[in-house]
Amino acid sequence: MTTKAAPLLDVANLTLRIGGSGRTVVNDVSFQVFPGEIVGIVGESGSGKTLAARAVMGFIPPAVRLEGGTIRFDGQDVMAMSPKDLRTMRGSKVGMVFQEPMTSLNPSMLIGRQLDEGLALHRKLDASQRRALILDMLRSVGLRDPEGALTAYPHQFSGGMRQRIMLASVMLLKPALLLADEPTTALDAVVQRDVMELMVELTKANDTAVLLISHDLGMVARYCSRIVVMCQGDVVEQGLSEDILARPQHPYTRKLLSAMPHRLPARLLPEAKTPIVAVSDLVVEYPGRQGFFRKGEAKRALHGISIDVKPGEVVAVVGGSGSGKTTLGQSIAGLVKPTSGEIRFNGKPIQKSDAAYWDYRLNCQMVFQDPYSSLDPRMTIRQLVAEPLRLVPDMTPADRKARVAEVLAEVGLGDGFAERYPHELSGGQRQRIAIARAIVRRPSFVIADEPVSALDVTVRAQVLELFDELQKKHGFSCLFISHDLGVVEQVADRVIVMQDGKIVEQGPRDDIFDNPQHPYTQKLLAAVPGLESTPEGGVRLFWRRTENDASIVG
Amino acid sequence: MSSDSTTTGSGTVRKPSRMKLPAPNAIVGGTLIGILLATACTGALWTPYDPLKLSFREKLAAPSALHWLGTDEFGRDVLSRLMAGAATSVWISILTVTLAVIAGTTIGLFSGYMRGWTDRIIMAFNDALLAFPGILLALGLLAVVGANKYGIIVALGIAYTPSVARVVRGTVLSLREREFIAASRVMGNSEGFTMARHILPNCIAPLTVLATSMFGYVLLAESALSFLGLGVPPPAPTWGNMLAGSRPYIGQAVWLGIFPGLCISLTLLGINLLGDAVRDRLDPRMRGSR
Numbered sequence: 073m074t075t076k077a078a079p080l081l082d083v084a085n086l087t088l089r090i091g092g093s094g095r096t097v098v099n100d101v102s103f104q105v106f107p108g109e110i111v112g113i114v115g116e117s118g119s120g121k122t123l124a125a126r127a128v129m130g131f132i133p134p135a136v137r138l139e140g141g142t143i144r145f146d147g148q149d150v151m152a153m154s155p156k157d158l159r160t161m162r163g164s165k166v167g168m169v170f171q172e173p174m175t176s177l178n179p180s181m182l183i184g185r186q187l188d189e190g191l192a193l194h195r196k197l198d199a200s201q202r203r204a205l206i207l208d209m210l211r212s213v214g215l216r217d218p219e220g221a222l223t224a225y226p227h228q229f230s231g232g233m234r235q236r237i238m239l240a241s242v243m244l245l246k247p248a249l250l251l252a253d254e255p256t257t258a259l260d261a262v263v264q265r266d267v268m269e270l271m272v273e274l275t276k277a278n279d280t281a282v283l284l285i286s287h288d289l290g291m292v293a294r295y296c297s298r299i300v301v302m303c304q305g306d307v308v309e310q311g312l313s314e315d316i317l318a319r320p321q322h323p324y325t326r327k328l329l330s331a332m333p334h335r336l337p338a339r340l341l342p343e344a345k346t347p348i349v350a351v352s353d354l355v356v357e358y359p360g361r362q363g364f365f366r367k368g369e370a371k372r373a374l375h376g377i378s379i380d381v382k383p384g385e386v387v388a389v390v391g392g393s394g395s396g397k398t399t400l401g402q403s404i405a406g407l408v409k410p411t412s413g414e415i416r417f418n419g420k421p422i423q424k425s426d427a428a429y430w431d432y433r434l435n436c437q438m439v440f441q442d443p444y445s446s447l448d449p450r451m452t453i454r455q456l457v458a459e460p461l462r463l464v465p466d467m468t469p470a471d472r473k474a475r476v477a478e479v480l481a482e483v484g485l486g487d488g489f490a491e492r493y494p495h496e497l498s499g500g501q502r503q504r505i506a507i508a509r510a511i512v513r514r515p516s517f518v519i520a521d522e523p524v525s526a527l528d529v530t531v532r533a534q535v536l537e538l539f540d541e542l543q544k545k546h547g548f549s550c551l552f553i554s555h556d557l558g559v560v561e562q563v564a565d566r567v568i569v570m571q572d573g574k575i576v577e578q579g580p581r582d583d584i585f586d587n588p589q590h591p592y593t594q595k596l597l598a599a600v601p602g603l604e605s606t607p608e609g610g611v612r613l614f615w616r617r618t619e620n621d622a623s624i625v626g
Numbered sequence: 627m628s629s630d631s632t633t634t635g636s637g638t639v640r641k642p643s644r645m646k647l648p649a650p651n652a653i654v655g656g657t658l659i660g661i662l663l664a665t666a667c668t669g670a671l672w673t674p675y676d677p678l679k680l681s682f683r684e685k686l687a688a689p690s691a692l693h694w695l696g697t698d699e700f701g702r703d704v705l706s707r708l709m710a711g712a713a714t715s716v717w718i719s720i721l722t723v724t725l726a727v728i729a730g731t732t733i734g735l736f737s738g739y740m741r742g743w744t745d746r747i748i749m750a751f752n753d754a755l756l757a758f759p760g761i762l763l764a765l766g767l768l769a770v771v772g773a774n775k776y777g778i779i780v781a782l783g784i785a786y787t788p789s790v791a792r793v794v795r796g797t798v799l800s801l802r803e804r805e806f807i808a809a810s811r812v813m814g815n816s817e818g819f820t821m822a823r824h825i826l827p828n829c830i831a832p833l834t835v836l837a838t839s840m841f842g843y844v845l846l847a848e849s850a851l852s853f854l855g856l857g858v859p860p861p862a863p864t865w866g867n868m869l870a871g872s873r874p875y876i877g878q879a880v881w882l883g884i885f886p887g888l889c890i891s892l893t894l895l896g897i898n899l900l901g902d903a904v905r906d907r908l909d910p911r912m913r914g915s916r
Binding site: 433 | 804805806808809810811812813814815823824827828
């Protein structure tokens with residue numbers, strides 16, 4: 073299928089090195105992109121995938137030196153191009169969509185002007201023609217009010233909408249090649265899928281080839297015909313998507329595949345008499361902006377939520393951003409005061425004056441989302457993990473020390489880490505510390521708020537596995553909050569789906585995953601791949617569809 | 627970090643901590659401040675001549691073997707006066723900075739942690755004080771408390787408190803939103819403990835930088851006040867009133883102005899260099915990155 077024409081982009085033996093230290097960041101990388109094709113580069117952070125792609129545009133950071141190899145775009149050597157030719161190529165022939173929609177649009181420029189900029193530069197059209205083209209493009213990326221969008225600023229749009237606008241601005245010039253660098257990583261699962269579908273549709277309509285850079289193997293496999301797998305600067309494997317998935321040759325590819333979430337058989341939990349946490353009719357309102365004399369209108373984040381968590385059970389709360397899932401976790405943790413409703417812990421309401429309050433406080437712990445901000449930067453790992461023990465009655469200093477060492481070993485970090493500071497650790501290691509801190513008191517209930525969403529895929533898998541292991545070992549109940557159903561599939565016994573502060577569906581995991589009832593649940597599920605193992609040690613992906621999009625071919 | 631393969635047992639990549647040479651700014655700044663402190667300590671106890679002793683026979687003598695830095699219009703030894711002045715100036719600056727830091731930190735912590743109306747009222751008052759130039763505020767306060775050594779300390783201390791309060795409050799506000807503060811509350815730590823254990827230590831880096839540079843400003847302000855005649859009353863020497871006294875004689879005895887001026891400039895330079903170095907040192911995130 074790919075031999076019919078000359079390649080649009082031909083990268084051969086590309087080697088990039090960091091100037092001073094001489095570390096090779098991209099090592100002898102070769103790949104090709106043919107016209108109209110979608111090729112994915114998969115790798116984790118530090119694999120060199122972004123650098124390799126940026127080199128195609130002639131964007132290499134000043135500290136990085138080209139050591140060897142050629143990049144040919146449409147037969148021309150990119151490295152030998154004059155700055156003027158490079159500028160013509162960027163934008164008009166090669167477009168780029170960046171990862172962070174919050175920063176890739178100029179915040180102080182109207183959307184209309186930003187879109188017009190590229191057109192005016194690269195196409196000889198008058199203002200009214202350009203305007204018509206822009207409106208047309210905004211309509212085709214699914215903006216409801218294109219006219220209004222022209223005179224709006226980027227901050228008036230959500231992340232997903234901004235990424236659509238970004239896509240529109242790039243596709244306006246009908247480039248022959250689109251470089252998409254983690255275009256949907258910053259978005260939540262449902263929006264991510266919508267934007268990807270749109271990108272595929274638009275590029276297909278314009279016969280644009282796409283080089284998609286991502287760490288998400290599932291997503292890349294879904295949309296790309298060929299995959300290039302990179303690891304620490306090397307291409308370890310490349311080939312047709314189906315082949316790579318079904319018959320992975322390189323151990324790293326297998327590792328990536330095994331890092332994709334998979335379902336374990338449902339557990340049988342002992343019948344419990346009282347739930348450990350019982351939330352009834354919980355309403356949380358955030359006060360609106362207050363003026364000097366008026367009270368702002370309150371924003372209701374939770375509209376009467378009732379949930380039970382039984383001892384030893386892992387309950388996942390799933391929903392997009394703004395669904396109120398984090399607020400739910402925070403109110404159970406005592407960080408947000410409920411407006412009305414009741415939270416009972418071990419059958420007793422949470423009340424600061426109550427004698428049972430300390431039982432709740434000691435037994436209810438939380439793992440936060442961002443391991444970079446949840447650890448006090450001025451404390452060593454030992455101090456961090458030991459801190460919760462301060463409030464445990466009847467523990468001698470020797471007991472505490474032994475407990476800290478035990479917990480650190482449990483989370484897979486030896487004693488050698490104890491005297492380090494958080495900034496000396498990687499994201500995954502930090503999250504292990506955060507988990508250690510949460511379980512060091514042996515709590516009976518742990519709230520985990522998006523504990524793995526800030527981590528790389530393989531690290532994510534390791535941390536999830538660890539969490540699962542610890543949960544089984546210590547038997548704590550858990551409220552696991554996530555926007556990603558794929559993550560939940562692996563750990564949850566029961567799933568609660570939330571949307572706009574309400575529960576739309578709940579049930580045992582297998583029921584939710586195999587037989588979702590609510591359209592929103594179906595939509596969430598359509599955004600994550602299902603996996604089937606193949607005899608060769610690979611996997612086959614399948615995609616669940618929502619009832620009303622039969623048009624998408626998985 | 628491509629993968630997270632962590633090993634049980636000893637840490638994997640911990641480098642042995644070598645004795646590293648301090649940064650150049652620490653060396654230069656440290657040396658200058660070291661000299662200043664040594665001079666101040668010596669000056670408090672011993673000076674080559676009595677800094678107050680008049681000797682009209684030797685007035686306006688140029689630097690010589692007898693009087694290394696010359697003498698002033700009353701024949702007093704300039705070196706002795708500089709040393710005695712250093713002691714006074716440093717002592718005033720240290721007390722002033724201590725006063726401002728303690729008062730400002732208390733106000734800033736309280737205000738940033740309480741938020742709401744308490745914060746608004748305190749900060750409105752604070753901003754009103756900030757709107758006055760520090761030296762003007764100090765001048766006004768000096769008129770109330772009286773121009774003497776302790777009057778200067780109180781006046782300058784109050785004048786510099788608002789900027790400390792601002793910095794501390796800002797840091798507290800940004801720290802409050804960090805997840806480790808929420809983590810501390812989930813642990814069951816009281817608000818007071820959270821403040822002392824997690825918020826205050828994280829304020830120390832910006833506070834140290836502020837305090838060191840403030841030390842310089844206070845020294846300068848004290849000199850300026852003395853120069854204006856509102857500082858430590860003569861005949862007691864300070865760098866400021868020495869500079870002021872040198873004015874009429876700038877044509878005949880240039881050393882009278884140069885040496886106090888040089889002392890002030892070098893001290894400020896030293897303090898600023900040291901301030902940067904101290905900040906780099908205090909923040910664990912900056913360690914090892916140099």
